[in-house]
Amino acid sequence: MILQWETNMADIRSYMINKGYEEYKNAKHLSEEESKKDPENEPFKSMYKAREILCRMRDAISGINAEGDDELLKKFLVAGLDVKIGVNHVETEELGVGEEHLSKVLKDIEEFKLNKLACNIYQEALNNLGILWSHRGEFGLDEAVRFLEASENLYNDFKHKVGGAPYSLEELFRPEGEDADQNEHERNSNFENTYTHSTFYLAQAYVGKGDKELSAKYCHQTLLRQLESGVYNPLEWAVNAASLSQYYLTVDDYQMARHCLASASYILQEAVSKQVDKQESELSNDEEKDNIARRKADISRCWGKYGLSLLESSKEFSIMNLIGHLDRTDLVGLNKKKPAEANHNADKDTNPTPEASSNDITENTGNLDKDTARFKLELTDIEEKVQARFIKDFSEAKEVFLFVQKCLNEAKEYYAKDSYCNDYVEVSQDHSKAFKLLACFEVDQDRQCKMHKRRVDLLTKLLEELNPQHYLYVCRQLMYELADTYTMMLDIKMNMHQEAGQSSTRHAIKKINLLVSQSIKHYMDYINSLKNGQPTLPTELEESDIRPALVAYFCMGNLYSKFICPDTELKIQNVRKSLECFQFISDYCKTDPRGQAAVANELHICEEMIELLPKKIEQIRIDPNFG
Known part of the structure; x- marks a missing residue:
């Protein structure tokens, strides 16, 4: 129950001097210091005590009769306490009640938001509403940005229309004469820091909204301001x-x-x-x-x-x-710009x-x-x-x-x-x-190959050290990358073989065949990892596995055609394996429409190869040197 002298006999300043400043100081200490020591089974013990004090202060001040300047001071003190109470509720995970208090502040002092005593209170309410809405996930980000941009606009309006810096919220609850060195410079520092909080949370909100450009703009602005302020x-x-x-x-x-x-x-x-x-x-x-x-x-x-x-x-x-x-x-x-424009500008000193x-x-x-x-x-x-x-x-x-x-x-x-x-x-x-x-x-192609060999050594060692039961997804990545690396080495060696022509050595051909085998092996290791211990792949693959698996088959289909061998039966065997790979892709896409969308371009080539490769087998039988 509020004492009689508090409501009728005392003015605002008397209340603050006799009781208010000390009460606020205690609430601040509980929130910022004692709350760190709260036991795990009562994590908000000190925050609740602080809230009781803040609510008691707000009720006491609300009950004091005031006129003129004191009436405005009373309004601003109550708004400041509502900000603190709202933040307290947010920090104790009571977002709905916190939002009510913070929204009430905006309503109560809207017409005074450019007043030097009220501006920072209004600014803090906007920032905290922005933070509150950002905690509500994706659906709250638009509201978060709205409040934070309003805080940014308030900062700019005060700078241009009023000038200087408003009183800080904390300053309103500190006795006059205490911290006598508090001056315009310190108020300006607080004002700037409050705005820096706005830019910081705007950066976070725009990350959530997927706007990388605006997020980067506000992040950079925040870093600049922090560095400038120290x-x-x-x-x-x-x-x-x-x-x-x-x-x-x-x-x-x-x-x-x-x-x-x-x-x-x-x-x-x-x-x-x-x-x-x-x-x-x-x-x-x-x-x-x-x-x-x-x-x-x-x-x-x-x-x-x-x-x-x-x-x-x-x-x-x-x-x-x-x-x-x-x-x-x-x-x-x-x-x-068109290339002609670009070449024209190249002659200018600016914008090269x-x-x-x-x-x-x-x-x-x-x-x-x-x-x-x-x-x-x-x-x-x-x-x-x-x-x-x-x-x-x-x-x-x-x-x-x-x-x-x-x-x-x-x-x-x-x-x-x-x-x-x-x-x-x-x-x-x-x-x-x-x-x-x-x-x-x-x-130099030979040196290119050696660089890719360094990749193979690095990735192979890494794959051997990992337990596929615990790191299956990572192992699949490494298998795929190894297969791709061997293919790159193969392309280089094939090019060198073609350039050498008749002078190409048996060792070079053996190296090409080894690279083909290694690439196919690692693609097959990847495919086998998708079988979940079964002899065949599932009839329907996981969404994220469809394209990688089908592309692996597509690559193997191409790789079987890279083998260099004089034996007719081996040639035919490789063409058949190539055909099997392309046929697998076609069959899978017929049963799973997702496959058609995942490998649309490759599927068109597969259908052509399914038609051509049987003819190629017959031509090899007729002419063993074909292909």
């Missing part, structure tokens, strides 16, 4: 910057991707330095050390992805440039096209200005470790490859096979991909 966790900042780099790779903005990764490495060192300081004071713990080691490995993996992407994009650029279908806009996702400078990659930072988008850090030494332009030749490709290899080996130091098997496999697959991409820049 309010950030170095480890979290570094990981977020490294993650952002992966978006820039998708739009071929290697300048900005490298800049984000260099910034991540730079700030990571700040976290490492803090850990060293704690070690010296004996405050560090094993969990924190492990967290830093893990994030260091994650950033190394992102660097590795950067190098792989640069190698791959450079390969595609070279191929497209050779056939004359590439212009600058193919790389940065702008409106496409790849034809004019094949090594330049345009920065594409979306809505962020490319100068202001850069983090204010000294990164020259880090950025110079790897280029951010398209690779011209094998020499440059080798430098990038060695950089990637170094990064992946660093990642493996943490993601060891015995402790983090799936991660270890993924890093190893990236290592294999690095060899594959390096081979694309090598002109």
